[in-house]
Amino acid sequence: MKKVAIGVDIGGTNTAIGVVDELGNVVAKGNISTRTDGDVDRYVDDLSSAIHELINSVKLLNPEIEIQGIGIGAPNANYYAGTIEYAANLAFKGVVPLVKLLKLKFPELKAISMTNDANAAAIGEMIYGGAVGMKNFVMYTLGTGVGSGIVVNGDLVYGDDGFAGECGHTTLIPGGRLCGCGALGHFEAYCSAPGMKRTAFELLVKYNATDSLLADKSFNELDSKMIFDAAERGDKVANEVFEQTGKWLGQGFADTAHHLSPEAIFLFGGPTAAGDYIFKPAKESMEKHLLTSFKNKIQILPSQLKPGDAAIVGASALVYQELNKM
Amino acid sequence: MKKVAIGVDIGGTNTAIGVVDELGNVVAKGNISTRTDGDVDRYVDDLSSAIHELINSVKLLNPEIEIQGIGIGAPNANYYAGTIEYAANLAFKGVVPLVKLLKLKFPELKAISMTNDANAAAIGEMIYGGAVGMKNFVMYTLGTGVGSGIVVNGDLVYGDDGFAGECGHTTLIPGGRLCGCGALGHFEAYCSAPGMKRTAFELLVKYNATDSLLADKSFNELDSKMIFDAAERGDKVANEVFEQTGKWLGQGFADTAHHLSPEAIFLFGGPTAAGDYIFKPAKESMEKHLLTSFKNKIQILPSQLKPGDAAIVGASALVYQELNKM
Numbered sequence: 001m002k003k004v005a006i007g008v009d010i011g012g013t014n015t016a017i018g019v020v021d022e023l024g025n026v027v028a029k030g031n032i033s034t035r036t037d038g039d040v041d042r043y044v045d046d047l048s049s050a051i052h053e054l055i056n057s058v059k060l061l062n063p064e065i066e067i068q069g070i071g072i073g074a075p076n077a078n079y080y081a082g083t084i085e086y087a088a089n090l091a092f093k094g095v096v097p098l099v100k101l102l103k104l105k106f107p108e109l110k111a112i113s114m115t116n117d118a119n120a121a122a123i124g125e126m127i128y129g130g131a132v133g134m135k136n137f138v139m140y141t142l143g144t145g146v147g148s149g150i151v152v153n154g155d156l157v158y159g160d161d162g163f164a165g166e167c168g169h170t171t172l173i174p175g176g177r178l179c180g181c182g183a184l185g186h187f188e189a190y191c192s193a194p195g196m197k198r199t200a201f202e203l204l205v206k207y208n209a210t211d212s213l214l215a216d217k218s219f220n221e222l223d224s225k226m227i228f229d230a231a232e233r234g235d236k237v238a239n240e241v242f243e244q245t246g247k248w249l250g251q252g253f254a255d256t257a258h259h260l261s262p263e264a265i266f267l268f269g270g271p272t273a274a275g276d277y278i279f280k281p282a283k284e285s286m287e288k289h290l291l292t293s294f295k296n297k298i299q300i301l302p303s304q305l306k307p308g309d310a311a312i313v314g315a316s317a318l319v320y321q322e323l324n325k326m
Numbered sequence: 327m328k329k330v331a332i333g334v335d336i337g338g339t340n341t342a343i344g345v346v347d348e349l350g351n352v353v354a355k356g357n358i359s360t361r362t363d364g365d366v367d368r369y370v371d372d373l374s375s376a377i378h379e380l381i382n383s384v385k386l387l388n389p390e391i392e393i394q395g396i397g398i399g400a401p402n403a404n405y406y407a408g409t410i411e412y413a414a415n416l417a418f419k420g421v422v423p424l425v426k427l428l429k430l431k432f433p434e435l436k437a438i439s440m441t442n443d444a445n446a447a448a449i450g451e452m453i454y455g456g457a458v459g460m461k462n463f464v465m466y467t468l469g470t471g472v473g474s475g476i477v478v479n480g481d482l483v484y485g486d487d488g489f490a491g492e493c494g495h496t497t498l499i500p501g502g503r504l505c506g507c508g509a510l511g512h513f514e515a516y517c518s519a520p521g522m523k524r525t526a527f528e529l530l531v532k533y534n535a536t537d538s539l540l541a542d543k544s545f546n547e548l549d550s551k552m553i554f555d556a557a558e559r560g561d562k563v564a565n566e567v568f569e570q571t572g573k574w575l576g577q578g579f580a581d582t583a584h585h586l587s588p589e590a591i592f593l594f595g596g597p598t599a600a601g602d603y604i605f606k607p608a609k610e611s612m613e614k615h616l617l618t619s620f621k622n623k624i625q626i627l628p629s630q631l632k633p634g635d636a637a638i639v640g641a642s643a644l645v646y647q648e649l650n651k652m
Contacts, residue, residue, distance in 0.1 A: 136485050157585075160588055162587075163619050164462075170585070171580065174498075174499060256585065259490065259492075259586070261484070261490035261492075288509075289497060294489065
């Protein structure tokens with residue numbers, strides 16, 4: 001081991017920090033609280049101390065390591081400005097110049113960079129995962145929400161203002177379900193984990209399916225893992241949830257494909273653990289929606305990033321993208 | 327005048343050729359028939375002769391001109407391979423290696439390149455038109471069909487196989503109108519010129535609007551120009567066609583924006599002559615569909631390419647993109 005990069009994943013309550021080697025393995029991990037009092041300066045102090053401690057602990061065992069830089073994944077991150085902007089899930093108010101503040105703490109590092117977690121996952125897939133060698137692909141992260149990261153000609157697409165890749169907020173069903181963002185009918189309202197739960201209850205209602213394995217769970221209890229388990233046990237409603245979710249995913253993927261003609265679409269997140277239950281109908285539906293010249297070319301693949309470490313690993317990969325640009 | 331580029335626009339019956347100066351002005355124009363017998367070799371002979379003649383005619387007046395290359399816009403063009411592939415509207419069968427064949431005729435030219443007409447229009451806009459200086463924008467061409475060309479970081483997006491930018495075939499209304507490609511509910515089935523005609527008849531039916539200025543035209547007669555003229559005369563159905571088309575355009579543009587976060591979306595083609603009738607509702611609808619972080623940033627602008635020459639001019643611009651890459 002020689003070169004390593006620091007990956008930082010900022011979540012609503014917790015910030016995870018990892019030292020990642022060139023193969024994408026996390027060799028050391030740490031954690032701090034994402035301050036809920038909104039005090040940015042103290043948060044940066046906490047974060048810097050934790051990173052320094054982690055580096056020192058790794059250097060004890062491997063004195064020869066070289067820190068390449070720090071990559072950060074955060075909600076509402078503006079890559080160009082190095083800022084977190086009006087993040088609803090974080091206590092920090094307004095625009096936080098996190099990259100600038102960290103550069104003051106680590107003046108010796110050339111690459112300190114930040115983007116949102118779905119973009120970081122896409123870069124992680126390209127640097128360490130299943131997209132090594134690919135120049136054109138799209139990453140969809142399915143979780144509480146739906147994020148996405150787009151790679152064109154080997155570069156992540158940030159767009160004019162740094163916020164590109166919000167495919168979760170394209171319109172799937174005009175006038176349809178209320179999305180978390182306040183708009184109607186967005187992809188995220190159908191294809192996220194809560195979207196699958198909503199579909200399950202829609203089907204319970206439609207069939208009055210009192211005999212379904214899902215019929216004993218409350219709206220707040222049911223999750224995508226339970227739907228998967230029920231599907232494995234042959235539950236009809238659960239199976240139809242996957243069929244229907246796959247159809248919606250495929251419709252959205254076809255829209256993305258018609259924009260970008262990617263080599264592959266990668267899926268990451270809880271619902272993808274269901275494997276063929278979700279990949280098969282998604283692929284069938286995408287093919288059905290594609291122009292002839294696009295058919296049978298685009299792969300839908302599971303992410304090769306390890307679920308637990310993906311956010312840290314993805315963020316750390318940003319460092320290598322930055323160094324490549326210098 | 328010194329540097330010029332040759333632009334070639336291949337249509338179903340006619341191939342237009344132009345000599346274009348560095349400002350995007352067509353200084354000489356020619357025409358040949360796009361052979362309907364499918365004889366590729368004779369077509370390439372015809373095309374080469376016509377280009378040579380045109381160059382010679384321009385050199386008579388301006389002996390000092392330097393030909394930079396040939397850019398070609400054609401349906402179903404594969405940029406990477408330099409081929410036209412299975413073009414439904416052309417008589418040539420299968421895969422035609424047009425760029426290779428033309429290189430044999432013009433061995434002295436470094437840049438001979440081909441893409442589809444919407445991509446060529448996007449490059450034209452960037453080299454000579456309203457997108458000069460922009461790095462991230464999208465061009466939508468509204469005509470018999472809907473084409474699009476996407477520019478990211480100053481480069482046209484071709485995707486993995488050369489066919490990216492088919493935004494006209496994203497799904498706007500699931501299960502909706504039949505699209506020319508055979509699928510249902512595509513953007514093109516609503517926002518092309520024939521799409522507007524279909525909307526007009528949908529509204530005539532809905533309101534039984536026997537008093538509309540559009541009620542005396544047959545389905546085959548009515549065109550988008552007539553709808554515009556009727557709207558200008560205060561016809562309610564015609565006005566609602568523009569309102570509704572604008573809403574659909576805006577929904578599609580928001581999807582594109584959420585993918586790419588462009589600085590601007592340019593519109594080209596017949597229906598755009600209606601100006602505010604179409605731009606205003608399109609902008610309002612796009613804003614309504616956008617995430618907060620995208621709102622009030624993205625311009626919807628009319629193309630600055632002259633309608634008559636746009637295809638030739640756009641194709642010629644490909645030459646400068648190619649030379650920039652060398």
